[in-house]
Amino acid sequence: MPTTILLADDERLVRSGLRMILSVHPDLEVVGEAPDGAEALLMTRDLTPDVVLMDLNMPGVDGIEATRRLTADDFTPDPNYTAKVLVLTGLGDDEHVFAALRAGASGFVLKDAAPAELASAIGCVAEGNCYLAPSVTRGVISGLAPRPVPHRPVAGILDRLTPRELEVLKLMAHGLTNEEIAARLHLAMHTVKTHVCRVIMRLEVKNRTQAVVVAYQNRLVEPGGELPG
Known part of the structure; x- marks a missing residue:
């Protein structure tokens, strides 16, 4: 069975390009395209894709809010369906990356990533693993990976x-x-x-x-x- 993917991006040309890039991989299948976060929520409930490839900067319900709703416990009554979100965006600054990860995204890839990296990231997230692209800003990697655990509780x-x-x-x-x-x-x-x-x-x-x-x-x-x- 191929890994099923929902594309969520407000630019039609971007969605078409992604569909074309992913179509060369027989183990990946694009099952739908959403032009905004609100439509992504509806289509995810209907299509239950393995991975939602999510843009952040969309009108109305943006990618961060859509991710937060997709990863909520009450998004679906099926305990074995979890909407896995892989963020694909041109916004690679620390603030957007951390906001997406706190919202529940399983990974982050920039739009200038090589097609092979994108396919690999989708497979990684579909299996339930995390993926942080090497191309994500050095500040994010240095801020997330080696960050020491606080010595005392952190409120909230x-x-x-x-x-x-x-x-x-x-x-x-x-x-x-x-x-x-x-x-x-x-x-x-x-x-x-x-x-x-x-x-x-x-x-x-x-x-x-x-x-x-x-x-x-x-x-x-x-x-x-x-x-x-």
Whole structure:
């Protein structure tokens, strides 16, 4: 089965170009095109694509707000469908990148990326992993990847997570693997991987270990506490 993609961009020529670029990959299939964020929301509910390739600068509901709504727990009643968002934009400054990641995007690629990089990023996100393009500004990479975990709680940081993401983070903090989390929550593996990716991105930490540290610092879990029932 090919990876299905919804293109969300307000420029028709851009959408046509993307469709043409992706059409050479037999394992990728564009199933729809949305000219704005509002239409992207409707089409994602209807088509349930594996990946939404999202522009940020669109009229009405912009890409950041659309991403926030797409990644909310109540976007779909199906616990095994999570709308994975890969941002594709010409806006590569730190502010837009971090805003997109906090909104729940699983990755970020600039519009000047090579076609092979774009295809690779789509595949990566479809599998539930995170993707940050090497072409993203050096300040973003240096700001996100090696950032140390604060030594004390950060007020409101856990409010960035959805209830489902908080549940996943609790289980991560209790040492459960992705496989164990999937079995416990009756979710598909790629769904759990997507939740873990979003937790890491929204908390702006480097990896799973740092996310767990944040969970303990902010008393989401207590040392020696029992596994949630």
